[in-house]
Amino acid sequence: MIYYLIYISDALKAMRNTELKQLLEASQERNKNRDITGCLVYIEGKTSTENYGKFIQVLEGPESEVIELFKNIQIDGRHKKVTLIKNGLINNRNFSTWEMGFERMNLDNNPTLKGIFDLNYKILSLDGDMNNNMLLDFMKSFYKGL
Numbered sequence: 443m444i445y446y447l448i449y450i451s452d453a454l455k456a457m458r459n460t461e462l463k464q465l466l467e468a469s470q471e472r473n474k475n476r477d478i479t480g481c482l483v484y485i486e487g488k489t490s491t492e493n494y495g496k497f498i499q500v501l502e503g504p505e506s507e508v509i510e511l512f513k514n515i516q517i518d519g520r521h522k523k524v525t526l527i528k529n530g531l532i533n534n535r536n537f538s539t540w541e542m543g544f545e546r547m548n549l550d551n552n553p554t555l556k557g558i559f560d561l562n563y564k565i566l567s568l569d570g571d572m573n574n575n576m577l578l579d580f581m582k583s584f585y586k587g588l
Contacts, residue, residue: 445505453495478503487549
């Protein structure tokens with residue numbers, strides 16, 4: 443069995459491409475050494491006064507390694523309101539060949555994603571099991587699209 447978790451967080455500030463690239467490269471190297479796979483999506487948008495972003499991430503791997511990584515994520519200064527959506531055990535990895543897949547999206551180009559910013563996270567945590575989960579299906583769409 444493989445342990446997984448899904449979380450959402452708010453970026454402390456809008457992330458530049460160079461910052462996201464550094465984050466991804468460090469994640470891929472660290473995760474490879476810990477047998478962790480997953481996917482990270484950064485969604486950015488803007489209000490009339492500021493740019494903002496959200497992270498959505500799925501992590502899979504040995505339970506102790508994923509939990510330790512999530513503890514570090516929770517205290518990472520690049521984001522706030524880190525909210526665990528789902529966690530548990532699964533039979534097979536969803537992102538078996540990705541130490542950390544990544545997708546950057548912009549609400550200006552994808553207005554249907556606006557709902558992700560407005561969703562009550564408690565609703566997401568109640569959404570089915572790992573075989574029928576809206577947020578996981580969204581994340582897997584990037585992996586299966588290859």
